[in-house]
Amino acid sequence: MEQERLAALHEYQLRDTPPEAELRAVLRIAATVAGVASASLNLLDATRQYQLVRLGGAPIDCAREDSMCAVQFDARVFAHVPDAPQDPRYAANPWVNGALGRVRFYASAPLITPEGHALGTLCVFDEAPHELTGEQIAHLTDLAGIVIAFFERRRQARTMGALAIAARAKQQWTDALLETVDAAVIACDVNFRVTLWNRSAREWHGRSGEGDPLPVDIAARFGLFEPDGRTPVPDDELPLQVALRDGVVLTGREMVIRRPIGDPVRVRVNASPLRGPENEIVGAVLAQVDVTAEHTRRSLIEEAREHLAAANTELERSNADLTNFAAAVSHDLIAPLAAVGGFLELLAFEGYEQAAGGSAEVVRMRDVIDGLLADALTARSSGSASGRR
Numbered sequence: 001m002e003q004e005r006l007a008a009l010h011e012y013q014l015r016d017t018p019p020e021a022e023l024r025a026v027l028r029i030a031a032t033v034a035g036v037a038s039a040s041l042n043l044l045d046a047t048r049q050y051q052l053v054r055l056g057g058a059p060i061d062c063a064r065e066d067s068m069c070a071v072q073f074d075a076r077v078f079a080h081v082p083d084a085p086q087d088p089r090y091a092a093n094p095w096v097n098g099a100l101g102r103v104r105f106y107a108s109a110p111l112i113t114p115e116g117h118a119l120g121t122l123c124v125f126d127e128a129p130h131e132l133t134g135e136q137i138a139h140l141t142d143l144a145g146i147v148i149a150f151f152e153r154r155r156q157a158r159t160m161g162a163l164a165i166a167a168r169a170k171q172q173w174t175d176a177l178l179e180t181v182d183a184a185v186i187a188c189d190v191n192f193r194v195t196l197w198n199r200s201a202r203e204w205h206g207r208s209g210e211g212d213p214l215p216v217d218i219a220a221r222f223g224l225f226e227p228d229g230r231t232p233v234p235d236d237e238l239p240l241q242v243a244l245r246d247g248v249v250l251t252g253r254e255m256v257i258r259r260p261i262g263d264p265v266r267v268r269v270n271a272s273p274l275r276g277p278e279n280e281i282v283g284a285v286l287a288q289v290d291v292t293a294e295h296t297r298r299s300l301i302e303e304a305r306e307h308l309a310a311a312n313t314e315l316e317r318s319n320a321d322l323t324n325f326a327a328a329v330s331h332d333l334i335a336p337l338a339a340v341g342g343f344l345e346l347l348a349f350e351g352y353e354q355a356a357g358g359s360a361e362v363v364r365m366r367d368v369i370d371g372l373l374a375d376a377l378t379a380r381s382s383g384s385a386s387g388r389r
Helices: 002-012 021-034 134-180 199-205 218-222 239-246 292-349 354-388
Strands: 038-044 048-055 079-081 105-112 118-126 183-189 194-197 250-257 265-275 281-290
Touching: 002 118, 002 134, 021 038, 021 048, 021 118, 021 134, 048 118, 105 134, 118 134, 134 199, 183 199, 183 239, 199 281, 239 250, 239 265, 239 281
Parallel strands: none
Antiparallel strands: 038 048, 038 118, 079 105, 105 118, 183 194, 183 281, 250 265, 265 281
């Protein structure tokens, strides 16, 4: 519990900031309410008491064990001591016996945070005996609450300031990212008014859509065309409009942007609705990514495929011609060779020795023709298989 209290005291960062005029005003009111000349705001940490502000003298710090406020501090109740030297709890205290002061009248209201942590006290005191009425005690308790409210306001202002700094830093980082990314990012509110239009969007469209009138003739104003590059995109089919109107996420929509300066850009568009805390649509955002090079690669691949298909068709035709040629060779050459071979065999039978050598050459010629025919058939088979692959 004490550790949590000390953490709360540290969180308010009271000791490191100069006292405000408002705190001095509270002390003057407290002294007036109590009918005394001296008042102070005291903070108590683990070992010491620090007078944050004091009325009627310079602030004095002391050990916590010497503090009058520490005597009843843990009870977190209003302390009312009309004559301290006569009170055995305070008679030997340094603030009473002359070591630090000669206090006789003493009263303090605890400073308790909304979370229930006691930070210190609003203290009024005097060197003469004095007694408070119930109304005075109530007023002093109220003033202690005002002091805590002041502490809370300062803490919240500091927190909000830190959040604002963090938000500005985050916004600067986001803006820098959006301005450097090579994709167009556009956002609008529920009325289709543009709220974000980054560098790439300005470059591709040649302008910013911020401050534009109602969403009509958008394709004409921003050069938006279908993938054919000629047909304008209808207003009701624009991804940002569809996401905002229908509350759906669109991906992969291709368009062509005709830039005022430079070649057209082919983009792939993704769009999504933006939703509020109650899941209501509060706007929409889209991103346009340049796919011109990708489209060019796809076109080249398709063109190469077409060329390959044509080459395969031509190869199959050539193979057919080769087969036909081989058949013709087989018929037109082999048949006469067979006749020549027959005549040579008859001559050899009649005793012409040279005819035997001619018959051998006919056989060799027949083998050559058979080899050429086999090679042609093999080439046709290989070409057909290649075409199928």
